[in-house]
Amino acid sequence: MKADPKSVLTGVYYIDGDVAAGWGALAAGCKFIAGYPITPSTEAAEAFARVAPKAGAIFIQMEDELASIAAVLGAAWGGAKAMTITSGPGYSLMMETIGYGAMLETPFVLLNVQRGGPSTGVPTKTGQADMMQSRWGSHGDYEIIAISPDSPQEMFDYTIKAFNLAEKYRCPVMIMADECVGHMTEKVVIPAADEIEIEPRNFYKGSAEEYLPFKPGSDLIPQIAKAGDGLNLFISGLAHNEKGYPVKKDEPRGIYLKRLIDKIQKNKDKIIELKEEETENCEVVVVSYGISSRVAIKGIDMAREKGIKVGNLRLVTVWPFPDEKIRELANRVKAFVVPEINYGQIVFEIERCCDGKANVVLVPHGGAGVHNPQDICDAIELGAQKEKKSEGIIEFKTRLEKLVFEGNWSAKE
Amino acid sequence: MFEIRFAGYGGQGIIRSGIIVGKAASIYDNKFATMNQSFGPEARGGACSSQLVVAETKVLYPYVTKSDILVAMSQAGYDKFESELKENGILLYDEDLVKPKSDRVNTTFAIPATRFAEELGIKIVANVVMLGFFTAITDVVSPEAMKKAIPDSVPEKAIPLNLKAFEKGYTYGKNLKKPA
Amino acid sequence: MSTFIETLANGIKESGINPQKISITSDIPFRPEDIKYLGVDYFHTNRGRAVAFGTGLKLTNPSLKVIPIIGDLITLGGNHLVHAGRRNMELTVICINSFIYREIAHKSAPETTTKFSAYSTFEEPFNIPHLANSCGAVYTARWTALHTDELAKSITEALQKNGLSVIEVLAPGLNYYQGIDKIESSLLNFYYENSEIKEGIEPRETEIRNDQKIIIGRFTTLERPTYLDTYNAQLTRVLGDKFIPYSGAVAEPKKEGE
Numbered sequence: 001m002k003a004d005p006k007s008v009l010t011g012v013y014y015i016d017g018d019v020a021a022g023w024g025a026l027a028a029g030c031k032f033i034a035g036y037p038i039t040p041s042t043e044a045a046e047a048f049a050r051v052a053p054k055a056g057a058i059f060i061q062m063e064d065e066l067a068s069i070a071a072v073l074g075a076a077w078g079g080a081k082a083m084t085i086t087s088g089p090g091y092s093l094m095m096e097t098i099g100y101g102a103m104l105e106t107p108f109v110l111l112n113v114q115r116g117g118p119s120t121g122v123p124t125k126t127g128q129a130d131m132m133q134s135r136w137g138s139h140g141d142y143e144i145i146a147i148s149p150d151s152p153q154e155m156f157d158y159t160i161k162a163f164n165l166a167e168k169y170r171c172p173v174m175i176m177a178d179e180c181v182g183h184m185t186e187k188v189v190i191p192a193a194d195e196i197e198i199e200p201r202n203f204y205k206g207s208a209e210e211y212l213p214f215k216p217g218s219d220l221i222p223q224i225a226k227a228g229d230g231l232n233l234f235i236s237g238l239a240h241n242e243k244g245y246p247v248k249k250d251e252p253r254g255i256y257l258k259r260l261i262d263k264i265q266k267n268k269d270k271i272i273e274l275k276e277e278e279t280e281n282c283e284v285v286v287v288s289y290g291i292s293s294r295v296a297i298k299g300i301d302m303a304r305e306k307g308i309k310v311g312n313l314r315l316v317t318v319w320p321f322p323d324e325k326i327r328e329l330a331n332r333v334k335a336f337v338v339p340e341i342n343y344g345q346i347v348f349e350i351e352r353c354c355d356g357k358a359n360v361v362l363v364p365h366g367g368a369g370v371h372n373p374q375d376i377c378d379a380i381e382l383g384a385q386k387e388k389k390s391e392g393i394i395e396f397k398t399r400l401e402k403l404v405f406e407g408n409w410s411a412k413e
Numbered sequence: 414m415f416e417i418r419f420a421g422y423g424g425q426g427i428i429r430s431g432i433i434v435g436k437a438a439s440i441y442d443n444k445f446a447t448m449n450q451s452f453g454p455e456a457r458g459g460a461c462s463s464q465l466v467v468a469e470t471k472v473l474y475p476y477v478t479k480s481d482i483l484v485a486m487s488q489a490g491y492d493k494f495e496s497e498l499k500e501n502g503i504l505l506y507d508e509d510l511v512k513p514k515s516d517r518v519n520t521t522f523a524i525p526a527t528r529f530a531e532e533l534g535i536k537i538v539a540n541v542v543m544l545g546f547f548t549a550i551t552d553v554v555s556p557e558a559m560k561k562a563i564p565d566s567v568p569e570k571a572i573p574l575n576l577k578a579f580e581k582g583y584t585y586g587k588n589l590k591k592p593a
Numbered sequence: 594m595s596t597f598i599e600t601l602a603n604g605i606k607e608s609g610i611n612p613q614k615i616s617i618t619s620d621i622p623f624r625p626e627d628i629k630y631l632g633v634d635y636f637h638t639n640r641g642r643a644v645a646f647g648t649g650l651k652l653t654n655p656s657l658k659v660i661p662i663i664g665d666l667i668t669l670g671g672n673h674l675v676h677a678g679r680r681n682m683e684l685t686v687i688c689i690n691s692f693i694y695r696e697i698a699h700k701s702a703p704e705t706t707t708k709f710s711a712y713s714t715f716e717e718p719f720n721i722p723h724l725a726n727s728c729g730a731v732y733t734a735r736w737t738a739l740h741t742d743e744l745a746k747s748i749t750e751a752l753q754k755n756g757l758s759v760i761e762v763l764a765p766g767l768n769y770y771q772g773i774d775k776i777e778s779s780l781l782n783f784y785y786e787n788s789e790i791k792e793g794i795e796p797r798e799t800e801i802r803n804d805q806k807i808i809i810g811r812f813t814t815l816e817r818p819t820y821l822d823t824y825n826a827q828l829t830r831v832l833g834d835k836f837i838p839y840s841g842a843v844a845e846p847k848k849e850g851e
Contacts, residue, residue: 237638
């Protein structure tokens with residue numbers, strides 16, 4: 001179905017990524033955001049709070065992030081498209097309830113505008129160090145979808161996509177943005193409502209007696225219900241059967257997990273979005289996501305000027321991870337270069353998929369800024385010099401690391 | 414590609430300046446413009462800056478590394494960002510508020526922006542006077558685009574005054590034969 | 594059915610509200626047969642989040658009546674209750690107080706030591722009605738689980754209030770059956786026999802102490818605008834015609850063939 005014109009602020013704007021995400025949520029049909037202010041994500045909640053009352057939607061500032069995520073799940077089971085917005089410390093607080101959401105197969109969206117960490121870290125500057133947390137942060141086994149936008153325009157577009165994925169796969173979807181993208185102001189084009197495709201909620205319409213809230217269709221995804229429809233719902237975070245009832249001693253326990261995993265893993269081809277450029281005949285492939293994928297292009301251009309054949313693979317979808325794509329490339333290339341604003345997260349996924357067939361160079365960054373494109377270029381050169389075999393993850397020192405750890409840093413620089 | 418730094422203190426419309434030029438360049442001149450403002454302690458402590466990268470293609474690196482243009486509306490802003498300016502970079506400054514060092518004579522342009530704004534009746538349009546000056550001296554944006562971007566960015570009542578302020582700075586810049 | 598479930602069912606029935614429009618949110622696990630019997634929707638939340646989850650449910654679909662049933666002396670998620678009171682969120686909170694903290698029973702009562710408090714506990718419990726009242730709840734009461742008629746009446750009254758109601762129930766847990774379990778029964782009897790009804794008393798006076806009778810009853814009832822009342826009033830005042838009064842946020846359903 002098409003977006004509701006009331007909720008789409010059609011026009012051409014010069015706004016930051018946070019605002020674009022807030023407006024994207026509204027356009028996607030989000031009617032409920034619960035959140036607690038935290039830099040650098042606050043502007044997204046503010047933007048939604050400003051426009052929501054004019055579109056029949058509501059924003060509520062909860063008492064903390066524990067409450068925000070719980071209220072979002074409540075809203076989702078009340079029948080709303082719902083989202084919460086946060087950054088590092090708030091994200092950590094939400095973790096337990098994210099797993100609860102995954103267990104109940106609840107469609108909701110979480111925007112994490114990542115900042116420098118750990119702990120309070122660097123609240124006003126960028127980071128990409130919550131990527132593994134987004135996948136594994138809650139206890140137990142589960143699957144989520146995570147996408148990583150690289151511009152204000154994508155903050156708008158991919159927030160809509162996140163809502164559509166959440167509805168389609170009945171699971172939490174994380175928008176793993178970062179401070180740089182959130183706070184950067186650029187041109188954003190918001191199309192007319194009838195040009196925005198919206199995934200409606202797949203509500204169950206049959207009889208109460210026959211309803212099984214966790215019985216999947218052929219696509220492995222069950223139809224959802226909402227409170228108040230006389231379905232006598234029993235929805236529990238306990239291991240449950242298709243009816244939602246806690247599994248009994250004589251029932252096989254744990255088997256429900258298989259489908260929770262499969263509904264994402266078996267639909268990977270439909271979920272994953274990648275942007276690939278000049279990977280056909282390259283020696284080295286740069287794999288990146290979020291703001292790093294923009295800065296990487298600069299490094300790639302520098303390396304190409306030096307005559308190195310470099311391909312570029314951008315992970316728009318980070319989770320589920322595109323194993324097959326990396327495996328296929330690992331057969332052909334000498335090395336993967338992975339710039340990320342952390343000391344190694346997604347790079348380990350790439351190393352795993354390489355399976356000893358290619359080298360991997362991590363271009364690390366401790367946060368509070370983006371990569372120096374020259375570092376990325378150097379790492380590409382390093383990768384290109386290596387033989388086509390695996391030495392695992394090759395150590396690479398950035399210019400800043402050399403400067404600081406070799407004792408040549410002064411406050412002026 | 415232009416890397417531009419606007420520097421001044423809170424209340425002078427430094428962030429707004431970055432937004433107006435970015436909007437003019439990206440929406441009305443069909444270029445690409447990425448604006449970042451200072452967040453954190455430095456944004457709250459009086460000193461204030463915004464950085465803008467304007468290019469013909471998508472801006473890949475979103476921050477200023479070495480600026481091509483520095484627009485200084487305060488002495489502190491000038492002192493902080495002068496070293497970031499490229500060797501042949503252009504300096505624009507409010508001559509009543511900033512006393513620049515004497516090097517870079519050939520690429521330094523001065524305007525009494527705040528004084529002009531006061532003459533127009535309201536000091537807060539000093540940044541728009543400066544934007545007119547900026548448009549006249551540099552090749553970053555067209556005056557037509559600026560005249561479309563300004564009304565988008567100010568309250569409706571204030572549009573005529575802001576356009577007048579822009580015109581004042583623009584004319585002054587065009588008539589300025591040589592650098593200060 | 595357990596004593597409490599029956600009492601809850603009676604309270605709901607008497608209120609005249611269609612159970613299909615009632616949602617129970619609770620971090621205490623109910624049994625499927627109880628929920629079937631009550632005819633409500635049930636959400637078993639993760640620990641401590643029943644009130645916050647209920648807030649989202651209620652705001653999305655204001656025609657629902659939401660009953661968060663919480664326990665543990667409002668430790669986990671206590672902050673949610675405090676702020677639900679401040680906002681006057683329309684929730685009917687029932688707090689099952691099993692006194693894990695304090696050896697309420699002295700002399701003639703059974704032991705209430707737990708594995709965490711093998712030598713009995715010394716911490717003071719919250720005075721829950723007083724806490725709720727201070728935070729802005731529009732209805733507060735306390736009953737023991739054996740005061741079934743009074744408790745059912747309180748549940749009816751609370752469901753009919755607009756705003757946050759808080760009822761404390763002294764009980765060893767959710768699923769107890771009068772007369773079946775020896776320890777539970779003697780504990781319940783102890784509560785029952787050592788309580789004294791004082792209706793309308795200042796909540797601050799209702800502290801539960803070792804050396805005096807447990808004060809029970811309906812303590813406060815008052816009127817305050819609810820969260821959505823104040824939200825709609827404020828936004829109408831500020832935005833005028835541009836404001837679309839908020840009445841719920843249920844998503845568009847998928848149509849055939851979509």
